[in-house]
Amino acid sequence: MMTREELKAAAIDMLDRAYCPYSHFPVGAALECSDGTVFTGCNIENAVYPVGICAERTAVFKAVSEGHTDFVRIVVAGRSDDYCVPCGSCRQVLQEFAPNIEVICLNKEGQELALPLKALLPYGFDNSFLPHEAE
Ligand code: THU
Numbered sequence: 001m002m003t004r005e006e007l008k009a010a011a012i013d014m015l016d017r018a019y020c021p022y023s024h025f026p027v028g029a030a031l032e033c034s035d036g037t038v039f040t041g042c043n044i045e046n047a048v049y050p051v052g053i054c055a056e057r058t059a060v061f062k063a064v065s066e067g068h069t070d071f072v073r074i075v076v077a078g079r080s081d082d083y084c085v086p087c088g089s090c091r092q093v094l095q096e097f098a099p100n101i102e103v104i105c106l107n108k109e110g111q112e113l114a115l116p117l118k119a120l121l122p123y124g125f126d127n128s129f130l131p132h133e134a135e
Contacts, residue, residue, distance in 0.1 A: 001036040008106060010040055011075035014055065018042040027055035027084055028077040031063055034070040039063040056090040064097070071098035077106040083113040091121040099126070 002010065007030050014028030022045050029041040041058030053061075056076060063071070074094065078084025083105035086094070094101055094117055103120060105113045118124075127133040 002038055007032055008075050011077040014040045014042045015077055019044045026079055029055035029059040030075045031059040031071055032073050033068045034072050037068055054087055054090050056086050057093055060093055069097045071101050073102040075104045079108045081107060083107050095121055095124045
């Protein structure tokens, strides 16, 4: 298992992998699974702007595609004064697999704001709203 500080360092390391020539806003993520496996991610932009993807979703999609869906915590690292919080789409994607995940947001100093996803996405829409899933 990585320590909290090691997980934070893994997210910060990913800032250098960010491909963000349009926004110049690098983001790194480190996603920890219940068995200790860690998947990292960075944002990956595109000349067709909406096609780009956030660091958090890069990490989640890497994990799911490798057979991991049981997520415990995610660190999101940015280089801004503000804590780097996940966007609405990433909150929704995290909720699909890990509604109780802890989200640890870092600023450029490496200081953290840690919140449960439920605080970032209250009243989230999930598959319990879909009649055919509730059967
Ligand atoms: N971005 C992330 O990767 N994660 C966040 O939590 C916030 C935003 C990316 C998307 C885009 O590449 C750049 O940051 C500016 O929005």
